[in-house]
Amino acid sequence: MSQEINLETLTTEASSKYNNLDEMSITAILEGINNEDKTVPHAVEKAIPQIEALVSQIVPRMKQGGRLFYIGAGTSGRLGIVDASECPPTFGVPFDLVIGIIAGGDTAIRKAVEYAEDDEEQAWKDLEQYDINELDTVVGIAASGRTPYVIGGLRTARNNGVLTGSVSCNIGSEISKEAEFPIEVVVGPEFVTGSTRMKSGTAQKLILNMISTSVMIQLGRIRGNKMVDMQLSNHKLVARAENMIIRELGIDRTLAETLLQEHGSVRKAIDAYRSSLR
Missing domain, CATH: 3.40.50.10490 (Glucose-6-phosphate isomerase like protein; domain 1)
Known part of the structure; x- marks a missing residue:
């Protein structure tokens, strides 16, 4: 009914x-x-x-x-x-x-x-x-x-x-x-x-x-206006991540690629690079 x-x-x-x-x-x-x-x-x-x-x-x-x-x-x-x-x-x-x-x-x-x-x-x-x-x-x-x-x-x-x-x-x-x-x-x-x-x-x-x-x-999941913790699940997102690192650190793409591969995220790559300069 x-x-x-x-x-x-x-x-x-x-x-x-x-x-x-x-x-x-x-x-x-x-x-x-x-x-x-x-x-x-x-x-x-x-x-x-x-x-x-x-x-x-x-x-x-x-x-x-x-x-x-x-x-x-x-x-x-x-x-x-x-x-x-x-x-x-x-x-x-x-x-x-x-x-x-x-x-x-x-x-x-x-x-x-x-x-x-x-x-x-x-x-x-x-x-x-x-x-x-x-x-x-x-x-x-x-x-x-x-x-x-x-x-x-x-x-x-x-x-x-x-x-x-x-x-x-x-x-x-x-x-x-x-x-x-x-x-x-x-x-x-x-x-x-x-x-x-x-x-x-x-x-x-x-x-x-x-x-x-x-x-x-x-919760701290954005830094500035960037998705620094985003998952790198396709080529577009990897390229976006590399561009974030390049703009943030003022480095070339080759180094950005290396940092991203080593550390697995934009946040970790940026923090690791800055730590290495201290």
Whole structure:
């Protein structure tokens, strides 16, 4: 039996400002989408104080060995996984420092798992597999702010002394009520009514970028404005690393290549060279 859900009050479900999309020209469609996308950064800007409040709580916990977890379903869950998966190559941190969990498990990354988001108990079960503890942080992501998987995960995490944050696109959402540090970014109706993979998804991606990047900078994973701890996993990244070393030390490429091969990271190469000059 289907559960009756009232979506009428949600901004994310409000009717598009554009009518008869199926009769529009391609140009009109693209311009309409682009015009709506332009509003997203301004909405995110209004949420900066909320983002700062959460980051300020995450950093000291991670300095003591805590981890950052993202939980979500559908697009929101996938966005959390994307952000988490980019932290090791970008900042050189362990793969299990920032962890993205999606309702329905890894299968749901590519293919929707029916009703996975409706289980309020499953998120905590998923988190327990990582021996979650009081130094960790759980950030629940849900455009609607009413996903049961996320609500239940945040509630149980908070009851177990885990720091909780949330990212949603409706004011006064259910996940905001469960999180100690909620972030609400209201981007308004989607170009295609209810398609929160669009503006809402873009807003969530921007906020996750801000959370993880600011946290990693505070943890010392950026020097100046450079990714000095990035993983050297392909030729492009090796070339980027060599260029960083050349600019920072004022040496030629041959020496930069040698230093990088010897020490394995930009940070270590720069520090070793400077130490040798003392």
